[in-house]
Amino acid sequence: MLLCLIIGMFEFRVNRNIDPKGLSARKKSMMNIEQQNNSAGCSALYLTGSFFSVDNRFLLIEKGRPMDETSKFNNFSHEQLVSIVALHKDRSAFKILFEYFAPRIKSYLLNFKISNQKAEDLAQETMLVLWQKADKFDSTKAKISTWLFRVARNKYIDQVRKQKYAEVNADDHVDLLVASERTDQNLVEKQNSGRMQVAMKTLNDDQLKVIRLSFFKEMSHSQIATATGLPLGTVKSKIRMAFQALRKELGEYQ
């Protein structure tokens, strides 16, 4: 066990020296190293390159010690768990993602006046897509919450509104998006939880209202104008201003 820790720390230092910012290894393919060291009593030492460089974590699995199926992934980010699902179809990693996101997807869908059962079914179908297409997800280009939001939105529009909603970022042309260092840096910033809540607080009441009516009531510009009593042109400009303010607050607006 002690030897495992020493090896782990050595690898940690090497990795830090090569890539002090811990960014370059965060690409969509992961390096997965398994080392056997039976003499030290360790059955396996998993060092996963991208995890290691992003979060400086490693996972030790001790011989003969039963582990909770999901506890081995404690402290892994959601994006890292998606990578594990993509590479290994690991059900424990998927369960963590399911238990976190499915209830939130359901809550989002319940805004649209559909039944509890329908919202649950759509949440389940959304998570099924994640299981099937986890390998299409590129954490350098999108947050997993964004990806799931997109799938849930389209499932709702397809099945409840019976419309086809054209996808801007369909899986087969995601590679057209060029990931720059700026994009990488923004992603790290974007992944800090709660930033959106903070950003939303910078909006004034009208801006907050038009954003919420758009996302939670799927109202068009003219419907928002009717609901709020604001002129159509004012609704448009408030949505524009709110969007620009949120992008600026989230470090994306140039």
Add this chain to the structure above:
Amino acid sequence: MKNNGIVPDEWIVSYASGALSEAHALVVATQCHFHPDLQEKVNAAEDIGGSLMEDSEPSNMSNHTFDDLMKQIDTLQADDLQPLNDNDLPTPLADYLGNRSLNQLDWRLMGPGLSQVRLWTGPNDERLWLLKAKGGTKMPSHDHSGLEMTLVLKGSYHVGQDCYSPGMLEMADDNTVDHMPIIDQGDDCICLVMTEAPIKFNSLIGRLLQPFTGL
């Protein structure tokens, strides 16, 4: 109506939130295919949606939901491979057309040098269609009762001094009168068009042909 050929941000937000109709969404998504910066804007707007969703108070799920899903996964066959888009249309449009090429569509004559494919009619009289016009064709002068979004896919046209080429979007509304696009000489011009209400032709011939064009 002010035009710079690029869809305004409020439409990006409405696209991301799911608030657009099928026709509006296809026009916006197809223009984004031409402009990476628009794709980034859509990502940013969808980030807002994702964050709002993630910040939602979690709902209770039935106890067996996860196990049911895993059983479903066990019975699923390997994913069918989706046919690749082998034509040069923007992907959102190619997906919408079921990966048929433009030549495989049912083009119908709608006037001299003009043909169309009707793609979708919405509940509020919205129409989504493809327009093909021969180079040099003058579109009949018309007015609008609602918004008209015209996204150029191939070729180009002028409205007065403004030129619209592939990837550019023209938005015309009821403030736009005597709208008379002129197709540039040369190749056919093909556009994806969304109209919120029937257009109003100013010429007798246009009005006579309107019942047959369905526009």
